[in-house]
Amino acid sequence: MEDTEKPLEQHVISLLLIVGIFIVTLIFMTCTYVDNNHEWLNWTLVFPILSVLMAGYVFTYRGKEQLAARIILAVIIVLSIVGVLIYGAIQGMGAAFSHG
Amino acid sequence: MRKLNILNKIYIVILVAIIIATVIKTHHYDAGDRYYYTASFTAPPTYRMYVQQSQFITEGDGQNHVFIKSDNVNSGSSTWGNGDSEDTEEQERLPKALVLRYASYREKAFYADTIPLPTKVIDEIFAGGIEKNINVGIYTSGGPELSGLIFLIGIANNGNIVIWLQGRKYERKILTYHLKPIKPTQDQFYESQFYPVKTYFDYFNIDTAGYKKMVKNGIDAHANYADSATHYIENYSDPVKF
Numbered sequence: 649m650e651d652t653e654k655p656l657e658q659h660v661i662s663l664l665l666i667v668g669i670f671i672v673t674l675i676f677m678t679c680t681y682v683d684n685n686h687e688w689l690n691w692t693l694v695f696p697i698l699s700v701l702m703a704g705y706v707f708t709y710r711g712k713e714q715l716a717a718r719i720i721l722a723v724i725i726v727l728s729i730v731g732v733l734i735y736g737a738i739q740g741m742g743a744a745f746s747h748g
Numbered sequence: 749m750r751k752l753n754i755l756n757k758i759y760i761v762i763l764v765a766i767i768i769a770t771v772i773k774t775h776h777y778d779a780g781d782r783y784y785y786t787a788s789f790t791a792p793p794t795y796r797m798y799v800q801q802s803q804f805i806t807e808g809d810g811q812n813h814v815f816i817k818s819d820n821v822n823s824g825s826s827t828w829g830n831g832d833s834e835d836t837e838e839q840e841r842l843p844k845a846l847v848l849r850y851a852s853y854r855e856k857a858f859y860a861d862t863i864p865l866p867t868k869v870i871d872e873i874f875a876g877g878i879e880k881n882i883n884v885g886i887y888t889s890g891g892p893e894l895s896g897l898i899f900l901i902g903i904a905n906n907g908n909i910v911i912w913l914q915g916r917k918y919e920r921k922i923l924t925y926h927l928k929p930i931k932p933t934q935d936q937f938y939e940s941q942f943y944p945v946k947t948y949f950d951y952f953n954i955d956t957a958g959y960k961k962m963v964k965n966g967i968d969a970h971a972n973y974a975d976s977a978t979h980y981i982e983n984y985s986d987p988v989k990f
Contacts, residue, residue, distance in 0.1 A: 658753050665759035672763060676770040701759070708755040 659709045666701045673697055692735040695728035780807055782839035783874045784886050784896030787814070788831035789821040790978075791903045794968040796853035796954060797821050799903070800937045801860075804843030807867065813847075814840050821903065824954065829978030831900040831914075835887045842870050843899075846911070848927075850903060851936065853952050854963060857929040858936065858945075859907050869922050873897065873913055882915035885987060900980075904973035912978060919980045 677690045702721040706714060752760070787804065791797040799818035806812045820832040844867050849860040877883040877897055885893040902910035907927035913920050935942035943951050963969070 658756060661752065661756050662759060665756060665763060669759060669763050669766065672766045672770065676766050676773065679770055679774050704755055704758065708753070 659705070659714070662705050662708070666698075666705060669701060670698060688735060688738065692731045695724050695731050699724040699728050780841050781871075781875065782841055783877070784836055784839055784894040785842075785874075785899060786834040786836050786886055786896070787816045787843075787899035787901060788834050789816070789818045789826065789901050789903060790829055790831050791821045791826050792828040792905065792968065792971070792973045793824065793826065794854070794962060794971070795905045795973070796824050796952065796959070797850050797903045798853070798938060798952070799848070799850045801847060801849035802901075803847050805845040805847060805862070806841040807844045808841050812841065814843065816899075816901070828902065828904075828973055828976060829900075829980065831898065833887060836894070836896070837888050842867065842874060846901065846909075848901075848909070851938070851948065852903075852905070852907075853949055853954065853959075855905065855929070856949055857907070858932050859927040860930050860932075861927050863909060863923070863925050863927075865911070866922055869920075870913065873920065873922075877915065880918075882918035884914075884916045900978070902973070902978075904976075905968075905971065906974075908972070908974035910974050912980070914980055916986070917981055917984050919978065924974055 674694075677693075699721060702717065702724055706717050706721050709717070789799060789802070799821055802816040802818050804814040804816065806814055817832065817834055820826040826832075843865055845865055846863040848863060849858075851858050873882075874897060878895065883895040883897060886896045886898070888894055898914045900912045900914055902912070904910060907929060909923070909925040909927060910921060911923040911925075913922050932945055935944050936948050937943075938948065938951055939953070941951075
């Protein structure tokens, strides 16, 4: 059966696994009830998780065809940092407005 | 099967680990439903009460408690039928019992008991809360407003306890309960200290002369606050949105 199919390239398998891990992670985060604070935290964690996975990909396949992956990685890292900063700001504001 | 490189093996391990974690998480999650709710007390101003201990025991195997504040009753600023607005940030399992210990100044009596709550009724009301649009916004410190219901616990005279569930244009009396006074032998708690039972009521932070006069004049002497309604629905108005 496998003889008739064109074998998958390793990096394609990696990409599929990245997508798979990402989807399963989202399911893991939302499979039980999430309150508002944790919902924010989850969305903040999405990009850092993606960037770690993409970093593994980029550093493993150093071919010339992987330029797109590097650009995506760079964008995701920037988004992670922005996300964490926004989350920090929101939490900070929450702490500032709370009346202990 | 084709050979996989190290990266793909790592990815597969991560994938499998997360799937297992998801299964464990869903399996172990306390299966019961959780809701946002708050609770507060109300007492008639003519019958000063001091709540010494107040907490819900919530459903589930663990001995989980939700503490209930009673500042308004303890300071004497409570009027019958009006609770205090409390805040919450966490969803909790619904309560199955109320642990209550209080002293009644006018009756010079102590009451203490663990009151079982009608869990079926409470479950049903909470489960239909969003559908029936009876949930109200519950204030949280520094977070978005949460949608839930409010327990109002009335401490009436003669050891009568009334518990209502309140929401948006919604109120339901879920329990009336009668407590018998207890005769404590140990020192009793008031404000920040323990006082002997004999002299306990002398330490009440209260306008003694005014209170004596009121009692002498027989104000509310024959009242039965447990039968008295709250007028919550009549006075309900949706909060103004900015």
